[in-house]
Amino acid sequence: MKSLFLYSSREGQTKKILRYIDKKLIDLECETLNIHNTKKIDLLEYEKVLIGASVHYGHLRKELYRFINMNIEQLQESKGAFFCVNLTARKEKKRKDTPENNTYIKTFLKKSPWKPKLIGVFAGSLDYQKYGFFDRLMIIFIMMITDGKIYVNQKKEYTNWKKVSLFSEAFRKL
Known part of the structure; x- marks a missing residue:
């Protein structure tokens, strides 16, 4: 198959x-x-x-x-x-x-x-260390407005x- x-x-x-x-x-x-x-x-x-x-x-x-x-x-x-x-x-x-x-x-x-x-x-998943400055800021902003936790120093797999x-x-x- x-x-x-x-x-x-x-x-x-x-x-x-x-x-x-x-x-x-x-x-x-x-x-x-x-x-x-x-x-x-x-x-x-x-x-x-x-x-x-x-x-x-x-x-x-x-x-x-x-x-x-x-x-x-x-x-x-x-x-x-x-x-x-x-x-x-x-x-x-x-x-x-x-x-x-x-x-x-x-x-x-x-x-x-x-x-x-x-x-x-x-x-x-989120891996802030992988993203450039702009992407990191945008993701932090999105997580803030959607009541998400922000893990800037670690990878978070959902x-x-x-x-x-x-x-x-x-x-x-x-």
Whole structure:
């Protein structure tokens, strides 16, 4: 069973999540590609397609939508899944980690002609030491206005790996 994993990531957490899913699905042969380096691909060569994308400054990247539009017919024919990585999903008590309550998924579904059979939402991570001065200031500001804790001297991972495992099993069953 051959699957294709595509990712759109700036900081690397989305790719890290895909690697984790790949390890969970040892019975599947998975090929992982950066969506930004992939223009046209025959998606029908794969039994399943999984796209993971991260939010940066409140938006999914334009290249993600461009890829979807270029490959919409094959995506609609495939057993497809999508997940979004964003910091809003860290608010599990407010259910911001569900497709029904996550603003970024709602926006994605409005903007995208593709309606995946399976959708996931995962919190990302923050590593202030990795960011430049402007990005660090912006993230601190965003965390302040969203009541988030600020860990400027350490990496903070918010990803709920148990939830990623459950998503992996749902993907397997597609």
